[in-house]
Amino acid sequence: MDKIISKLDSSYKILDNESLSKYTTYNVGGIAKYIIYPSSIDKLVELVKILRNNNIKFKVIGNGSNLIFSSKTYDGVIIKLNYLNKVIYEDNILTVEAGYPVIKLAIETANKGLSGLEFASGIPGVISGLTYMNAGAYNKDMASIVEEVIVLDENNNIVKLSNKDMNFSYRYSILKDKNYIVLTVKIKLEYGNKEEILALIEDRKKRRMESQPLNYPSAGSVFRNPEGLSSWKLIDDLNLKGYSIGGAKVSEKHANFIINSDNASPEDIRNLIFYIKEKVKEKYDIDLIIEQEFVNWE
Ligand SMILES: Cc1cc2nc3c(=O)[nH]c(=O)nc-3n(C[C@H](O)[C@H](O)[C@H](O)COP(=O)(O)OP(=O)(O)OC[C@H]3O[C@@H](n4cnc5c(N)ncnc54)[C@H](O)[C@@H]3O)c2cc1C
Structure with a gap:
């Protein structure tokens, strides 16, 4: 991978060994081997073709506001779209x-x-x-x-x-x-x-x-609303507001938000999500569907 990346032309902005916590609104995530910013649509297309042809793992991300990266190193390329802004x-x-x-x-x-x-x-x-x-x-x-x-x-x-x-x-x-x-x-x-x-x-x-804890890192609503119901209400009725695992906490302001209240790890957030899911299943026999996306956990 290093050899292929080193051959990219100078129009690409390339960062290496960056913490993904800077690229996600939860402010968590491990190291990304490379973060690459194509300068145009054509350059994005060119980059994807190069990565695919060389079997290099990659993921295009936006503002990382729906993503939970694990703390593992992402051994590939994260493509950022900041310059595709016309x-x-x-x-x-x-x-x-x-x-x-x-x-x-x-x-x-x-x-x-x-x-x-x-x-x-x-x-x-x-x-x-x-x-x-x-x-x-x-x-x-x-x-x-x-x-x-x-x-x-x-x-x-x-x-x-x-x-x-x-x-x-x-x-x-x-x-x-x-x-x-x-x-x-x-x-x-x-x-x-x-x-x-x-x-x-x-x-x-x-x-x-x-209504939302906008002064803390989060990724918005954690669960989709089951038909005819509100996830926040189900969670609130279980008295889970304020419940925390490590540095991850169910927001006191909005029960369907998890906030990174104190240096949470991705695992804290994940464990809290599954804890809530289990409690809701136990009490209401409802399988909440997670709206946020786990990346690089396998
Ligand atoms: C405070 C707060 C409030 C929020 N409120 C809402 C709300 O009201 N409603 C709501 O629906 N969501 C809400 N969200 C969640 C989130 O903002 C949305 O899901 C948003 O659509 C994610 O956009 P993003 O650019 O951050 O995408 P990312 O989280 O970076 O990526 C999301 C997915 O899109 C894919 N993707 C992005 N760009 C491309 C591309 N060019 N090609 C292929 N795949 C791509 C990524 O690979 C990833 O799988 C909120 C989040 C926060 C933090």
Whole structure:
């Protein structure tokens, strides 16, 4: 791997032996052998092809706001998308490069009087991360605005997927089951009243600040909501708020958030997640589904 990486041209920003705790919102994770930032979509495609052709393990990440890396070394390449940050506006249709931060996009589009991203104005990921997860809030999700997604498929072909091809459902898209790399996401917004859109974003921000432990590292909601129920309520009713394992704690503010309250290890977080899962199963016979993704545990 070292030899292949050393041959990459100087347009790539390459870091080695970096702690993944800097790249995840839980602030946990082991060392990544390499972190590579491609400078453009073409360079991302080139890099993925090189890594695939040489059987080098890799993972593309956004803002790491849904990820729990183990404390093991990631013996491969983490691809970061910070430089894939262009957006092309054609009236109310936007083509957004994979690494564009969505909170920034929500504010920008609101200021142009475009409505549709208000639901995502507090979700701290990039457009490809939100699309992968079909992230959502306030009964809206990415499925309601995505027109098409351009991906590099597992055979290194560039393919256009329509909204229908994405098979979106609650916190699910086809990307979870395919080895596709998202290059751009086309979204369609609606014309609206700038002041009203900005006011809604402000209101949502206030609600999040009141209800979520935003002053601690976390990765948002830990569990999906079972149909017709709220995970936070099930956990709260078990009096688990404030319960901790090592440095990981069930937030006192929002029972479906685990916070890194005191130098948690990835294992503390994982153990706490499975402890909650077990308690909910015992009491309600419900299998909570984990929304967050474990990486490099096998
Ligand atoms: C405070 C807080 C609040 C949150 N609130 C919400 C909320 O309201 N609703 C919600 O749904 N989520 C919420 N989340 C969770 C998280 O922000 C979302 O799941 C978000 O979509 C993750 O985006 P990301 O860019 O950080 O992706 P990451 O966590 O970095 O990655 C997620 C997955 O996407 C894949 N991926 C990313 N980019 C690509 C690409 N270009 N090609 C292929 N695969 C890719 C990664 O490999 C990984 O499997 C919250 C998190 C926090 C910390």
